[in-house]
Amino acid sequence: MNTQNNIVHASGDQIRNLRELDHDPYHSHKKLEEPAGCPQCNAVYHQGRWQWIDTPSKAHQALCPACQRIKDQCPAGFLKISGDFLSHHADEISQLIHHTEDREKREHALKRIMDIHEETDGSLNITFTDPHLARNVGEALHSAYQGDLDYHYQKGEYFLRVRWCR
Numbered sequence: 001m002n003t004q005n006n007i008v009h010a011s012g013d014q015i016r017n018l019r020e021l022d023h024d025p026y027h028s029h030k031k032l033e034e035p036a037g038c039p040q041c042n043a044v045y046h047q048g049r050w051q052w053i054d055t056p057s058k059a060h061q062a063l064c065p066a067c068q069r070i071k072d073q074c075p076a077g078f079l080k081i082s083g084d085f086l087s088h089h090a091d092e093i094s095q096l097i098h099h100t101e102d103r104e105k106r107e108h109a110l111k112r113i114m115d116i117h118e119e120t121d122g123s124l125n126i127t128f129t130d131p132h133l134a135r136n137v138g139e140a141l142h143s144a145y146q147g148d149l150d151y152h153y154q155k156g157e158y159f160l161r162v163r164w165c166r
């Protein structure tokens with residue numbers, strides 16, 4: 001890892017073992033009584049985690065951490081996609097991004113894309129409610145199309161910045 005101004009450049013394996021990314025500050029277990037249902041997305045907090053199950057009739061109402069992040073516009077992951085390859089394969093890339101999100105979100109209710117924004121130079125900036133989803137989408141692009149993939153994070157922060165370029 002190269003450290004410069006606390007921004008750390010890391011490889012995929014290092015990111016996978018990063019303790020900073022274990023504990024989402026938005027996901028505090030302390031005050032939440034089970035079961036709780038999110039009025040925004042209908043995820044249910046049950047047995048210590050948010051999941052896609054039917055909302056129990058006695059559920060408390062609580063905004064889930066993913067909806068809270070969307071409301072606060074406070075992403076936990078960021079992916080920038082750039083390069084000529086993107087302009088010629090925009091549809092395939094978009095499908096791969098959404099397919100990866102769907103697959104991850106099914107198992108992990110808090111892993112979601114917040115926003116996809118196209119810059120004037122054609123590159124895509126994608127924000128996520130979860131840093132691991134940013135990594136997973138980056139890895140999916142890299143394993144499908146090769147190119148350059150890299151990760152940056154700020155020490156002590158639950159936030160991952162990913163770049164993929166081809």
Ligand SMILES: [Zn+2]
Binds near residue numbers: 043064066067068
């Ligand atoms: Zn929610």
